Amino acid sequence: MSERKSITPTHRYRDNDRLIGIGNAFWNMSYEHGVAGIVGDLDDGVFHMSDGHEFVNFTVCSYLDLDTHPGVIDGAVASLRRFGVLDHCIPRTRVQTPVLLELEDSLGELFGAMVISAVSTAAASTGLLPLVASGHLGNGTRPLMVFDKNAHVSMANAKPSCADETEVVTCRHHDLDFLKDMCRSYERVCYVVDGSDSLGGYAPVDELAELQERYDLLVYYDDSHSLSAYGERGIGYVRSHSPVLDERTITVATLSKGFGAGGTAILLDGYAQDTRRLIERFAGPLGYSQKMNAAAVGAALASAEIHRTDELTRLQDRLRSRIALFDSLVATAQSGGSYPIRVVPMSDETVVDAARRVFAAGFYTSPVFFPIVARGTAGLRVMLRAGQTEEQITRLCSALVEAGARPAAPQPEPASR
Numbered sequence: 001m002s003e004r005k006s007i008t009p010t011h012r013y014r015d016n017d018r019l020i021g022i023g024n025a026f027w028n029m030s031y032e033h034g035v036a037g038i039v040g041d042l043d044d045g046v047f048h049m050s051d052g053h054e055f056v057n058f059t060v061c062s063y064l065d066l067d068t069h070p071g072v073i074d075g076a077v078a079s080l081r082r083f084g085v086l087d088h089c090i091p092r093t094r095v096q097t098p099v100l101l102e103l104e105d106s107l108g109e110l111f112g113a114m115v116i117s118a119v120s121t122a123a124a125s126t127g128l129l130p131l132v133a134s135g136h137l138g139n140g141t142r143p144l145m146v147f148d149k150n151a152h153v154s155m156a157n158a159k160p161s162c163a164d165e166t167e168v169v170t171c172r173h174h175d176l177d178f179l180k181d182m183c184r185s186y187e188r189v190c191y192v193v194d195g196s197d198s199l200g201g202y203a204p205v206d207e208l209a210e211l212q213e214r215y216d217l218l219v220y221y222d223d224s225h226s227l228s229a230y231g232e233r234g235i236g237y238v239r240s241h242s243p244v245l246d247e248r249t250i251t252v253a254t255l256s257k258g259f260g261a262g263g264t265a266i267l268l269d270g271y272a273q274d275t276r277r278l279i280e281r282f283a284g285p286l287g288y289s290q291k292m293n294a295a296a297v298g299a300a301l302a303s304a305e306i307h308r309t310d311e312l313t314r315l316q317d318r319l320r321s322r323i324a325l326f327d328s329l330v331a332t333a334q335s336g337g338s339y340p341i342r343v344v345p346m347s348d349e350t351v352v353d354a355a356r357r358v359f360a361a362g363f364y365t366s367p368v369f370f371p372i373v374a375r376g377t378a379g380l381r382v383m384l385r386a387g388q389t390e391e392q393i394t395r396l397c398s399a400l401v402e403a404g405a406r407p408a409a410p411q412p413e414p415a416s417r
């Protein structure tokens with residue numbers, strides 16, 4: 001009998017052995033400590049579990065609580081009734097109801113851009129990045145694709161398909177010198193990066209704008225984390241700060257975090273209507289998979305209306321005051337920043353147990369620890385929201401300090417240890 005072949009993978013861009021090996025150890029440990037796999041009913045901001053335990057979720061990304069806003073819920077229901085179909089399953093390029101066009105008009109006005117919707121940011125990046133890689137979305141020249149090392153997994157996952165269209169490299173986080181070198185040696189470069197990082201911090205939009213002006217650098221931003229929470233009318237960090245808003249800047253931003261709805265918005269400036277058709281036809285899942293459904297569109301339309309009113313400013317102000325209250329009680333590296341995410345430092349050995357204790361006190365925070373993050377950077381992830389009460393934040397902070405968090409100055413350090 002002939003010998004059957006075994007396969008040696010190249011693992012140039014991904015490695016499931018490593019991913020699952022590392023990830024499963026982390027998840028199993030979280031699960032065993034009761035801080036993963038949690039099920040509960042949400043009622044008025046509080047989770048109720050079947051065993052009677054109640055908790056407030058401090059790791060949800062709906063920073064303005066628009067996901068549970070009565071207007072947004074009503075918008076979803078009304079839209080479903082108005083359009084009479086959740087998702088008419090046919091590519092929109094062939095036949096569509098006006099549901100997505102209405103949304104894209106509204107968001108286009110809100111963000112001052114040409115907007116194309118998609119069911120998720122993951123689907124959008126999966127579809128858009130290979131089009132960028134082949135030069136079809138851009139100026140026709142195949143760019144070197146430079147992925148930031150910390151680019152969100154929804155973008156990093158597109159590396160293998162981009163690599164079939166052009167060259168792909170990964171650079172250190174915000175490595176402007178490297179980008180400049182690449183811009184000097186390649187006809188065109190596209191940099192793929194988060195506009196706002198999930199652990200705080202923003203893309204260097206001004207420095208990137210210089211490279212855009214000088215070398216025609218294309219920047220693909222995912223600004224999912226800062227939409228709604230940041231900027232006038234909630235337009236997010238990139239659109240409120242990037243000096244270059246033309247065909248050299250492409251932004252995607254989820255409507256499922258701060259925006260409180262579902263789906264994603266692709267934001268384009270300076271592209272012709274042809275580009276819209278190209279994307280609708282050829283951007284992977286946008287052409288062959290489901291679209292944002294009528295309920296998500298209705299929620300997004302209602303949320304967009306809220307973004308046009310003073311209510312948004314009030315919610316943003318309230319979010320800022322919640323963040324300031326937290327910072328006055330617990331010390332973190334992110335303290336003082338405008339970003340609603342904090343990582344409360346803990347040791348790798350104690351962090352899961354700390355999460356368990358904080359959860360027992362009535363608050364869900366998510367532990368991150370080695371091997372998911374580097375040794376020595378473990379901690380509890382906390383996300384502040386406009387809808388959390390001051391009393392909830394104060395009690396959370398007491399529970400955190402009891403579990404080993406460092407109180408913020410000027411509170412005195414504990415005498416011992």
Ligand SMILES: *Cc1c(COP(=O)(O)O)cnc(C)c1O
Nearest residue numbers: 120121122152154222224254264
């Ligand atoms: C949460 C998040 C996503 C996922 O968005 P979906 O619309 O749910 O796919 C993508 N990118 C970043 C940066 C995120 O933080």
